Amino acid sequence: MRTVAEHRARIRALGIVAAPRSVPVDDSVGHVLAEDISAPVAVPAFDVSAVDGFAVTMNDLCTGSAPAVRGPRVAGPVTDPEVHVAPGTAIQIMTGAQVPSGAQAVVPVEATSGFVDDFTSGHVRISGSFAKGANIRVAGGDIAANEKVLTAGTRLSPNRIGVLRALGRTHVRVRSALRVAVVSTGSELVWAGEDTRPGQIHESNGSMLGADLAACGATVRRPNPIGDDVNSLRDTLELCADWADLIVTTGGISAGTEDVVRLALQGRDADFGPVALKPGRPQGLGRVDGVPIVCLPGNPVSSFVSYEVFVRPVVRAALGHRAIDRPTREVPLLSTLNAGRAGYTRYLLGILEIDGVTPCGPSSGSIRALAASDCIIVVDDTSFDHGSQVRAWVLDNSSCDRFR
Numbered sequence: 001m002r003t004v005a006e007h008r009a010r011i012r013a014l015g016i017v018a019a020p021r022s023v024p025v026d027d028s029v030g031h032v033l034a035e036d037i038s039a040p041v042a043v044p045a046f047d048v049s050a051v052d053g054f055a056v057t058m059n060d061l062c063t064g065s066a067p068a069v070r071g072p073r074v075a076g077p078v079t080d081p082e083v084h085v086a087p088g089t090a091i092q093i094m095t096g097a098q099v100p101s102g103a104q105a106v107v108p109v110e111a112t113s114g115f116v117d118d119f120t121s122g123h124v125r126i127s128g129s130f131a132k133g134a135n136i137r138v139a140g141g142d143i144a145a146n147e148k149v150l151t152a153g154t155r156l157s158p159n160r161i162g163v164l165r166a167l168g169r170t171h172v173r174v175r176s177a178l179r180v181a182v183v184s185t186g187s188e189l190v191w192a193g194e195d196t197r198p199g200q201i202h203e204s205n206g207s208m209l210g211a212d213l214a215a216c217g218a219t220v221r222r223p224n225p226i227g228d229d230v231n232s233l234r235d236t237l238e239l240c241a242d243w244a245d246l247i248v249t250t251g252g253i254s255a256g257t258e259d260v261v262r263l264a265l266q267g268r269d270a271d272f273g274p275v276a277l278k279p280g281r282p283q284g285l286g287r288v289d290g291v292p293i294v295c296l297p298g299n300p301v302s303s304f305v306s307y308e309v310f311v312r313p314v315v316r317a318a319l320g321h322r323a324i325d326r327p328t329r330e331v332p333l334l335s336t337l338n339a340g341r342a343g344y345t346r347y348l349l350g351i352l353e354i355d356g357v358t359p360c361g362p363s364s365g366s367i368r369a370l371a372a373s374d375c376i377i378v379v380d381d382t383s384f385d386h387g388s389q390v391r392a393w394v395l396d397n398s399s400c401d402r403f404r
């Protein structure tokens, strides 16, 4: 039987990566750039005033100077070619506005008198001394035209999204916009919100895995659950392969004759078999039209745990996260644990408390255990006494933090 490490290595070897693709800049936070970003034009593209004040020439930069204020004040672009600052004149200007031609400095309004309080005076009196270029952000002074600003491989954060927008970009090429199709199988499954007939249950695995995939930054699609029809599952998987970088299925892989996922992938590049973990023993992997597929068992806890063990790390790597694995803690066990099946690593849902961790019980189908848990205890097949130190993967329950 394959070990967990061997199965993880096989999944890594599938080479799950996102195809580089263009995404809207406003949706690109967290993604990793697939292109270098250069400024198409200089930044700023024109001389800009850094203050509210008066644009003047060098002649009028000393205390006592009182240039005549000309024309309308400038609050944005200068479109009128007549707007020009000549020696002995000043133009009132606002922060961020284009500096008119001829101006060699902008004197802040606080260093002036006589005009703002009395417009009729026609002159502004300057106090203080200012150097040439004072309070002017010169064209290209921040970024030169064609200068590289961001390098491929950089993770996009809100401040860098500001940079992309400032450079006029609407879309950006990223190499981490991973698309994952999650396909739930089982003729008993109906969507929540629909009535169940006897023998039917509400689909939950796809939502559960889809929620984490989306939280990690993947784009997720979830087709309708597929029953026991091998052909419709094949059709669905092929449609998914047209879109996705990775397909994840749940259910339909154990030893039964109706195990639709195994049957649909029979004769293809796929491999099913037991792996030495509990829960999550039945596992599969392969490719559909070249696209990696990972097949997880259907029992909800098995599905959740095996996603955490096998899928989440490769998805996070493909999304460009630095933190691939869950943070772990060594904590005392608050109950005893009997020995498990020989040779199997156990991944038990658990509840973290201040003084230790309590396992939620061994059932692979327990919805109650999913409700209670906030960690996964990873132990070997031996027995453990109350108080033994065990390793726990801390699940990301940050969305619940504010309710604690």
Ligand SMILES: Nc1nc2c(c(=O)[nH]1)N[C@H]1C(S)=C(S)[C@@H](COP(=O)(O)OP(=O)(O)OC[C@H]3O[C@@H](n4cnc5c(N)ncnc54)[C@H](O)[C@@H]3O)O[C@H]1N2
Pocket (backbone or CB within 6 Å): 184, 185, 186, 188, 189, 201, 202, 203, 204, 205, 206, 250, 251, 252, 253, 254, 255, 256, 259, 279, 280, 281, 282, 296, 297, 298, 299, 300, 302, 364, 365
């Ligand atoms: N003869 C054997 N039977 C089983 C074996 C075995 O080795 N020999 N292994 C058992 C183990 S371990 C597991 S785990 C399950 C895995 O079976 P499948 O992956 O084929 O899963 P299903 O039979 O389709 O479903 C199992 C269980 O989970 C429920 N389920 C499935 N999908 C969903 C979903 N999307 N949302 C909610 N619940 C779901 C389903 O109704 C079943 O109750 O096989 C054992 N049997």
Ligand code: MOO
Pocket (backbone or CB within 6 Å): 277, 278, 279, 280, 281, 282, 297, 299, 302, 303, 364, 365
């Ligand atoms: O190994 Mo299965 O995943 O226990 O229920």
